[in-house]
Amino acid sequence: MIRHIVLFTWTDDATDEQKAAVAEALGTLPGLIPQLRAYTFGQDAGINQGNHDFAVVADFDSVDDYLVYRDHPDHQAVIAERIKPIVASRAAVQLSL
Amino acid sequence: MIRHIVLFTWTDDATDEQKAAVAEALGTLPGLIPQLRAYTFGQDAGINQGNHDFAVVADFDSVDDYLVYRDHPDHQAVIAERIKPIVASRAAVQLSL
Numbered sequence: 270m271i272r273h274i275v276l277f278t279w280t281d282d283a284t285d286e287q288k289a290a291v292a293e294a295l296g297t298l299p300g301l302i303p304q305l306r307a308y309t310f311g312q313d314a315g316i317n318q319g320n321h322d323f324a325v326v327a328d329f330d331s332v333d334d335y336l337v338y339r340d341h342p343d344h345q346a347v348i349a350e351r352i353k354p355i356v357a358s359r360a361a362v363q364l365s366l
Numbered sequence: 367m368i369r370h371i372v373l374f375t376w377t378d379d380a381t382d383e384q385k386a387a388v389a390e391a392l393g394t395l396p397g398l399i400p401q402l403r404a405y406t407f408g409q410d411a412g413i414n415q416g417n418h419d420f421a422v423v424a425d426f427d428s429v430d431d432y433l434v435y436r437d438h439p440d441h442q443a444v445i446a447e448r449i450k451p452i453v454a455s456r457a458a459v460q461l462s463l
Contacts, residue, residue: 271413272406274371274421276457309369314462316368316429317436324371324459326423332413339414360373360457362421365411 270306271335272328275361276321283355288312288323291355294347295325301343304334321360335363367403368432369425372458373418380452385409385420388452391444392422398440401431418457432460 279288292311299305307328313320329335338344376385389408396402404425410417426432435441 271411272421272423274373274423276371276373276459309461309463311461311463314368314429314460316432316460317458319458321457321459324369324461326369326371326461332411335413358457360418360455361414361416362373362418363411363413364406364408364421364423366406366408 270328270330270366271332272326272364272366273335273338273361274327274364275325275359277323277352277359278357279322279355280357287351287355291323291347291351294351298338298341298344298347302338302341304329304337306330306334321358332365367425367427367463368429369423369461369463370432370435370458371424371461372422372456374420374449374456375454376419376452377454384448384452388420388444388448391448395435395438395441395444399435399438401426401434403427403431418455429462 295310299308305327310325312323392407396405402424407422409420
């Protein structure tokens with residue numbers, strides 16, 4: 270199994286609408302990319318100071334399935350249209366479990 | 367449910383032994399902290415360039431259970447003795463699911 274994890278911080282001028290649109294767009298992907306075994310995402314809960322703003326955790330059966338997701342046009346569209354315009358920083362890891 | 371996610375990059379002079387010791391120490395925590403519902407951690411799989419080095423994903427039934435883990439002396443010891451000596455950067459999010 271591959272667990273893909275990515276954390277984002279948003280730019281200071283990112284609007285609440287732009288932030289909400291990220292989650293909304295990501296929410297369409299499980300219906301479009303059947304390789305997704307589990308998919309959790311959302312904004313930070315505000316428990317600790319200094320956290321990143323948003324997280325995505327996506328599970329796949331194999332590296333190949335993860336690569337389908339990574340390079341999928343619908344996923345790439347979410348990145349280009351929703352995430353890139355408001356991203357300040359990105360941190361990612363893929364875990365092989 | 368609360369999903370705690372943290373990604374680390376290690377310092378350039380971190381040794382393989384020091385990196386392995388992080389995973390080994392984290393592996394003892396599920397036996398010491400019963401609030402942990404699910405616990406996955408490990409080094410980046412090397413699929414993509416520019417990733418962080420290590421990830422921890424920990425699931426809890428509630429914010430209170432997460433706070434027990436966060437402040438637990440055994441967890442704090444792993445941070446102080448294994449992680450702090452070799453951490454270059456840290457990115458974290460807690461998701462409320």
